Structure formats: C-alpha cells, structure tokens
Amino acid sequence: MSRVATEANDLEDIEIGLLLEGLYRAYGFDFREYSRASIKRRILEMMRAEKLGTVSALQERVLHDATCLERFLLGLSVHATAMFRDPSFYLTFRRKVVPLLKTYPTVQIWVAGCSTGEEVYSLAILLQEERLYKRCRIYATDISRAVLRKARDGIFPLAAMREYTNNYHQAGGANEFSDYYTAQYDSVIFSTALKSNVVFSEHNLATDGSFNEFQVILCRNVMIYFNKDLQARVHNLLYDSLSMFGVFGLGNKESLKFTPRAAFYEHLNDKDKLFRKVM
Amino acid sequence: MSFEIIVVGASTGGLKALQVLLSELPVEFSLPMVIVQHRGKDMETGLCEFLARSSRLPVREPEDKETLLPGQAYLAPRDYHLMIQSGSFALSTESPVGFARPSIDVLFESAANEYQDRAIGLILTGANHDGARGLAAIKAQGGLTVVEDPATATCREMPDAAINLTKVDWILPLSEMAAGLHKLTNSTKRYES
Structure with a gap:
C-alpha cells in the first residue's frame, strides 16, 4: 500500500511540475521556483475547489479557461495577514x-x-x-x-x-x-x-x-x-x-x-x- | 530503513505533555523533532523558552529556510504554518486550516511528502481534530504513527480522531512515550507492515 501511495505522490509531483511549466510558457507567470511544499498544498486545495480529480485536469482548465487562471493566481497570492501584524x-x-x-x-x-x-x-x-x-x-x-x-x-x-x-x-x-x-x-x-x-x-x-x-x-x-x-x-x-x-x-x-x-x-x-x- | 524525523502535534493540555516528553527524552535522541502546539495568535512569545527549560534537547523556533539539524527540537512559530521542504523549513501565512495556524495537518502532510516512510508522526492531547488527516498521510506514505493513549490524555478528542482515521502503529500513555520513542528510533530494524 505504501509503495502505491508513494508512486501516486511522485506522479502528482511530476504533474505539478508540468502545470507550472505550462503556466510559465503560456502566460509568463513563473511559479517554478516557488517553495514546493506550499504550492503543492494550494494546488491540491484548488483541485478540490474546482472539483477535479488530478493536477493534469487542473492544468487543462487553467490553460484554457481565463477565469480559472484568474482564480488560480488569486489562490496563490492571498495570504491571511493582519493590519499591524507583529x-x-x-x-x-x-x-x-x-x-x-x-x-x-x-x-x-x-x-x-x-x-x-x-x-x-x-x-x-x-x-x-x-x-x-x-x-x-x-x-x-x-x-x-x-x-x-x-x-x-x-x-x-x-x-x-x-x-x-x-x-x-x-x-x-x-x-x-x-x-x-x-x-x-x-x-x-x-x-x-x-x-x-x-x-x-x-x-x-x-x-x-x-x-x-x-x-x-x-x-x-x-x-x-x-x-x-x-x-x-x-x-x-x-x-x-x-x-x-x-x-x-x-x-x-x-x-x-x-x-x-x-x-x-x-x-x-x-x-x-x-x-x-x-x- | 531508519527514521529521519519526528513530527509532533499537540493542542489543549499540550504544554504539560510536551514538558513531560521533552524532559524524559535522552540527550542522545538524535532525530530532529518538529512540534506544532496550538496557541492563540496574540499569545506572546515565551512558549519556546518555557519548553526549553524542561527539555534536555535544545528547543528553538525556526526561521524560514533554516536547515533541520539532528538532536534539535523545533517549535512552530505562532501565526505561521510550518512545512518542510528539501531539508529546510518553509513558513507560510496561508489561511488557518480548521481554525489553526500553525496547523498540525499542514506540518504532517509536508513531512509525509518529504520523508515518506522515514517519518514518525505523534499526536498528543487536544480538544479538536487537527492532525488526524496529517497522521493518515504519514501512514499512507509508510511512515510510523504514534498516538497518546486517549484514556490518559488530558483531552482525548485529538488522539481519538487520529485513531479513528488511521490504523495507528503505537498507542502509548504519556508516561511511556519518551522511552518508547527512544527504543523505536534506536532499533535499526523495522518490520514491514
């Protein structure tokens, strides 16, 4: 079971790499050097929000649907901060x-x-x-x-x-x-x-x-x-x-x-x- | 296969539990230990110093991109999520997860992703469900899962939630936790489940 999970995880990492590469080549938004831990979390969250089963499916939508791209960028750039934080x-x-x-x-x-x-x-x-x-x-x-x-x-x-x-x-x-x-x-x-x-x-x-x-x-x-x-x-x-x-x-x-x-x-x-x- | 990290999640009652755990772990305990303890975001610093006083391992709040070192305990800073990426810490101010920032799930999921079957996840006392999903992720990647015995935990909800979601490997009372972990990480051999 653990080997299957590990392979699924590796595949997901490959798909994330492809999605980020696609975004960069299509629109110039470069998330390729973002910290993977956090960007992966957000991509998986976005998949759930868009009700998609794979990162590849999200890639298709982000590349072909401008409103989805907008949601994607928004999802990556909203940080829950506060006025006068610290x-x-x-x-x-x-x-x-x-x-x-x-x-x-x-x-x-x-x-x-x-x-x-x-x-x-x-x-x-x-x-x-x-x-x-x-x-x-x-x-x-x-x-x-x-x-x-x-x-x-x-x-x-x-x-x-x-x-x-x-x-x-x-x-x-x-x-x-x-x-x-x-x-x-x-x-x-x-x-x-x-x-x-x-x-x-x-x-x-x-x-x-x-x-x-x-x-x-x-x-x-x-x-x-x-x-x-x-x-x-x-x-x-x-x-x-x-x-x-x-x-x-x-x-x-x-x-x-x-x-x-x-x-x-x-x-x-x-x-x-x-x-x-x-x- | 040997372990490379232990991640620990605690909430209500956690200060006491962490104090016991850290005071009983021997100095030669060599795995980096990364702790999320829930706390209010306006609760001022001082928790780290408080834990350090009773710990035999050094305890510190990591900064972003700091490298994890063996023999060191790390406490997630308040009002950030803490993740691990390429052997270093990565902080984030993404929205709270289940009202928690730092979130146990976020730390555990990143540890599962980074270390796969070389991670140990430990859930201690707490009055919510944070950590259950993260512990399941560690289990799914072949890591080792440990939960404080709900019967003797200050608050049993969090251990119960973890046990309900995952067939955990070890359920230990707090009094046996340090010795148990030391033994687990000292034995060179692991049995495939």
Missing part, C-alpha cells in the same frame, strides 16, 4: 525609521508583494500620524490583479477590527483606530485619504526588474513562498532597488542569514526584522 515591527518603524525618513525631502516606499493591502494601510496610517505621509509615495505591487483590486478597494471584514485595533495600539498608535474607517454591515472601508499617495501596480518579483530607487522597501512574508534560488534573486533585486542607507523590512521569521546580501545590511535593533543598507 506590532513591535511597526513600533520600531515608528521610533527608529521615521526619524531617518524625516531627513529626506521626499520618500519613495515599495511594499513588494502587498497582497490585499493590510500592510499598505497600516503604513499609511503610521506615516500620516507621524506627519510624513504627504512627502511619501508608496508603490504597492503584487503579481495578481485580483488582490490588487481588493487592496485598492480598502474594504476589510468588520470582524477583524478588534484584532487590528489591538495591534494598532501596541504598535504605538494613539488615536481611535475607528477614525480611519467607516463601517457598513459586516465590512469596513478605509479612508480614501490613506491611499492618496499610493500607487497600486502589477509587478512580478520572480521575473520583473527594478523600477525605481527607494528609501524604504518592505517585503514581509512574501519570499517565504520562494525556494532558495528565487529568494537569492529577489534579495539582489531589492538590494539594487534600495538607496544607500535605505531601510529594508522582512517578516518576523525571515532571515538575511541565508541570502547573498546578508553582509550588506545592518540591523536596526536586535528583535525586529528591520535592516539598513550600509554597503
């Missing part, structure tokens, strides 16, 4: 990064892999409170048009607000968090003023190049989906896009240690994953 990261940003940014006449910020926008709104709120927002421009990018649409809409579930409010206060926020949104039924919509200096745009970290020079780049919990080779490529891309002494932020469990650029940054503090480009 409050101490934002607290450190407020205390250590904001004073640095105040020395610049204009500040270019890139939120790479912004997904549904929680981080973008968190950052906009923080910058507004620190009277920096007006001179900032935030580029929020993702590979999926569908998640960018959601990010641009700025509509989030009301049920999440208690957690976000908590995070906001722990992150040093001193206002009423509810001042930033309007609630309607079971959703809230965030103030449009928060996105007045935000540009939402498609960008694929796996295949696209640099498009500007930034003083701040946040790429949190995005590269965890990539394998080591792709991580190395993206670390180089982000490094090249960051100005000297620019600030780079990663997720709490991400590390520069295993990357080619480790020696080119210094830690802003011991605890949070905020770095400064020094070489």
